[in-house]
């Protein structure tokens with residue numbers, strides 16, 4: 001009798017350990033919440049590297065619209081990202097053949113020096129995509145579909161919020177506009193702060209919209225934890241400007257470069 005009483009705490013401890021181990025193992029393989037990150041190139045390109053402009057990609061034509069940055073995998077109960085699920089992860093471009101024009105348009109890497117976007121796609125796939133349990137083509141396709149469905153630029157335009165070099169907009173108005181289509185607790189607006197006179201004078205630029213998405217990447221959902229904005233009450237929605245790179249037109253959207261075959265240029 002005494003013996004079994006003594007064993008009890010040990011058993012409980014063992015049970016607790018097993019419990020913790022199995023729940024973290026389950027969490028590591030099954031994200032239950034995704035974050036869709038949509039970049040506004042106008043803000044992003046004003047803010048990277050202390051205001052240096054972005055570089056037009058070497059291949060394809062970036063759209064004058066919000067771009068996908070990533071679709072991140074999370075465990076909603078811990079709030080932690082679930083990443084790098086397979087150290088052997090490989091990214092293949094061939095499965096994306098039917099999506100490639102959209103990838104160039106809506107999922108470019110605008111960082112300098114100019115590049116074709118592949119490193120970013122590989123990085124996003126092996127960091128997050130591989131953890132979703134979706135195939136590569138389904139992961140990238142659903143992400144592109146979500147971007148389209150969120151329809152941020154058109155929604156803002158309908159509320160009179162248009163890219164403008166000199167105006168600022170009230171953050172509240174931007175949030176009201178997005179609530180009307182995305183739902184009230186399903187997103188956050190993120191800004192980058194640029195100082196004109198540090199630390200006294202600055203301007204916040206709308207840079208990113210972060211949206212909560214179901215684990216199968218099909219549906220915009222209410223966020224389990226409220227996402228907070230880091231923007232000031234007045235926000236700049238800057239027009240898109242890219243630095244001209246050798247051999248490419250400075251304003252990519254005004255003079256689209258037609259491609260023989262986007263795939264030919266990657267392979």
Ligand SMILES: *[C@@H]1O[C@H](CO)[C@@H](O)[C@H](O)[C@H]1NC(C)=O
Pocket residue numbers: 086088089090129130131132133134135136
């Ligand atoms: C994740 O990557 C590994 C290694 O390439 C692969 O075997 C596995 O099928 C991938 N998972 C998915 C969902 O594609």
Ligand SMILES: *[C@@H]1O[C@H](CO)[C@@H](O)[C@H](O)[C@H]1NC(C)=O
Pocket residue numbers: 098099137141142145
């Ligand atoms: C992407 O998804 C859409 C909507 O489900 C579908 O119509 C389209 O065929 C898919 N594209 C690819 C390349 O899988």
Ligand SMILES: *[C@@H]1O[C@H](CO)[C@@H](O)[C@H](O)[C@H]1NC(C)=O
Pocket residue numbers: 109110111112113114115119120121123
């Ligand atoms: C985007 O491109 C830049 C410049 O070519 C590169 O340094 C960076 O790693 C790329 N981003 C990702 C996520 O691969």
